[in-house]
Amino acid sequence: MILLEDTWFNNPALQKALLPAVYETLIMVGLSSLVTVIIGLPLGVVLYVTQKGGLGESRGVNFVLSSIVVNITRSIPYAILMVALIPFTRWLVGTSLGPLAASVSLAIAAIPFFARLVETALREVSPGKLDAAHAMGSTRMQSVAKVLIPEAMPGLIAGVTTTVVTIIGYSAMAGLVGGGGLGRLAYNYGYQRYQSDVMVITVIVIVIIVQAVQWSGDWFTRRVDHR
Amino acid sequence: MITVTDLTKVYHQGRREVRALDGVSLTVPAGSIHGIIGHSGAGKSTLVRCLTLLDRPTAGRVEINGVDLTAAHDAALRTARRRIGLVFQQANLFDSRTIADNVGYPLELIGMKKAERDAKVAELLRVVGLPDSGPAYPAQLSGGMRQRVGIARALATEPDVLLFDEPTSALDPKTTDEILDLILSLKGREGLAVLVITHEMHVVKKICDSVSLLDDGRIVESGPLVEVVNSLDGRLAEALLGIPPHAPLDAGSGTLVDVLSSGPKASTPVVAHTSREVGAELNIIAGSVEHLAGTTFSHLRISVPPGTDPERVVESLRAQGADAKITDLTPNEELDA
Ligand SMILES: Nc1ncnc2c1ncn2[C@@H]1O[C@H](COP(=O)(O)OP(=O)(O)O)[C@@H](O)[C@H]1O
Numbered sequence A: 001m002i003l004l005e006d007t008w009f010n011n012p013a014l015q016k017a018l019l020p021a022v023y024e025t026l027i028m029v030g031l032s033s034l035v036t037v038i039i040g041l042p043l044g045v046v047l048y049v050t051q052k053g054g055l056g057e058s059r060g061v062n063f064v065l066s067s068i069v070v071n072i073t074r075s076i077p078y079a080i081l082m083v084a085l086i087p088f089t090r091w092l093v094g095t096s097l098g099p100l101a102a103s104v105s106l107a108i109a110a111i112p113f114f115a116r117l118v119e120t121a122l123r124e125v126s127p128g129k130l131d132a133a134h135a136m137g138s139t140r141m142q143s144v145a146k147v148l149i150p151e152a153m154p155g156l157i158a159g160v161t162t163t164v165v166t167i168i169g170y171s172a173m174a175g176l177v178g179g180g181g182l183g184r185l186a187y188n189y190g191y192q193r194y195q196s197d198v199m200v201i202t203v204i205v206i207v208i209i210v211q212a213v214q215w216s217g218d219w220f221t222r223r224v225d226h227r
Numbered sequence B: 001m002i003t004v005t006d007l008t009k010v011y012h013q014g015r016r017e018v019r020a021l022d023g024v025s026l027t028v029p030a031g032s033i034h035g036i037i038g039h040s041g042a043g044k045s046t047l048v049r050c051l052t053l054l055d056r057p058t059a060g061r062v063e064i065n066g067v068d069l070t071a072a073h074d075a076a077l078r079t080a081r082r083r084i085g086l087v088f089q090q091a092n093l094f095d096s097r098t099i100a101d102n103v104g105y106p107l108e109l110i111g112m113k114k115a116e117r118d119a120k121v122a123e124l125l126r127v128v129g130l131p132d133s134g135p136a137y138p139a140q141l142s143g144g145m146r147q148r149v150g151i152a153r154a155l156a157t158e159p160d161v162l163l164f165d166e167p168t169s170a171l172d173p174k175t176t177d178e179i180l181d182l183i184l185s186l187k188g189r190e191g192l193a194v195l196v197i198t199h200e201m202h203v204v205k206k207i208c209d210s211v212s213l214l215d216d217g218r219i220v221e222s223g224p225l226v227e228v229v230n231s232l233d234g235r236l237a238e239a240l241l242g243i244p245p246h247a248p249l250d251a252g253s254g255t256l257v258d259v260l261s262s263g264p265k266a267s268t269p270v271v272a273h274t275s276r277e278v279g280a281e282l283n284i285i286a287g288s289v290e291h292l293a294g295t296t297f298s299h300l301r302i303s304v305p306p307g308t309d310p311e312r313v314v315e316s317l318r319a320q321g322a323d324a325k326i327t328d329l330t331p332n333e334e335l336d337a
């Protein structure tokens, strides 16, 4: 620990670059997580309701979304996806550098992943509850908004937690191709300049961030779980 | 009042057709409790789903106070559904909502204001005997209490029909009786017809005014409880007032006669009287005596010793107002198969 403290105070790279890197990582992760939830939740709901025997069964929609959009995106390794998306990113945000640009590929990789977790969480809601909702005269929208999603909430929050943790992992990779953040810090100093202390500190910070996300996710899950 | 006419439901399993309901017709007037009893696979769950339009019937009509639900779609259908309160076997409460919010859910749907809703929910929770459970969550309640909440929720929109789908099948005997008492107490509610679907004879005996037997998608017997029980041949009579299993008789020890008497006659010694009249000792092998819908029924199996004409015994019993018939059980025949 003495050694680490020495490092912290003496290494100019850490003094100057650590906080901005943490900030960039948080921006990247926060932004892409937000977009992932905003798009992935409805996508997961649509996957669920259009499945066979679902509230709004639709073979066509389900096939396109599930087998084509979600499965194909999910089967492309992130390292390839983030490079392949550079032109799209440039078109969308005007640059392929910086945390904002990195958020684009992070979100595109995470949306199908999260949508599957949403679908799974919704499937755990017993069909009897939806029958009850219908028998009482709920519209489909009411069944989804007032029954399905609230009943699935513990699973949904657990899914958000898993997704954010996964995004943190990917964000280190995104850092290498211009995203910045802790990933690039570790790469530039730890790998290219053999400063292993930078590497160690970076890993510790990432572990702390992951723990914080997991811990607060678990806390929220418990809060909403009345089962 | 609910009237069901020729209700038919065909499921398609691949190329196979399953006729889960086959021309079911029945009427339950307001103020009465009708039981539908049937074995597993008889079509009970399908009937519930078709009555509530959770599944569309293939053919037939479901009318409530003369309004045909099967003709309604979308908004009209959702309004119509509120005329039927459905209580499930497993309550199917929403775990994410408090008890008060569960009961208030159907009121929320019709846009009732919060203050009015709260008052209504409090009243409903009193009706089902849970005045203090409003703030609790379903997971904190016992199975019987959850079922009470399910009943309160079904009553919230003041339905014309209350439909119970195996309401006590998941409960222990004591809790079952408490829930049945609650259902009985609802019988007085204005304009309410109650339909109880079950496979438990006990439920029918305790609360039903009339009963139908559902078998293989068809109603094969139906009528007021006191009538269907008053028969030596009917399957409902057999199920509700059957002769309990007894040891098989030795060959040559006589002929078996079943005797059914009801009302005041059930408590008069008809067998003893006949015994004296034919001059033979008639032995009671097995029997059941039940008090159903305010009437006592006695169903006995007696053995007539060899040398006495069983026809004379039957005649003598009938002359006293009991029903009787010779039971042709061969000695080793398995009873209650
Ligand atoms: N969704 C379905 N698809 C195909 N067959 C079904 C379906 N639901 C019920 N059935 C069939 O209809 C018959 C009646 O089933 P059900 O109504 O569940 O009986 P019960 O509730 O009396 O046990 C059974 O033969 C069952 O296999």
Ligand SMILES: [Mg+2]
Binding pocket: B041, B044, B045
């Ligand atoms: Mg069933």
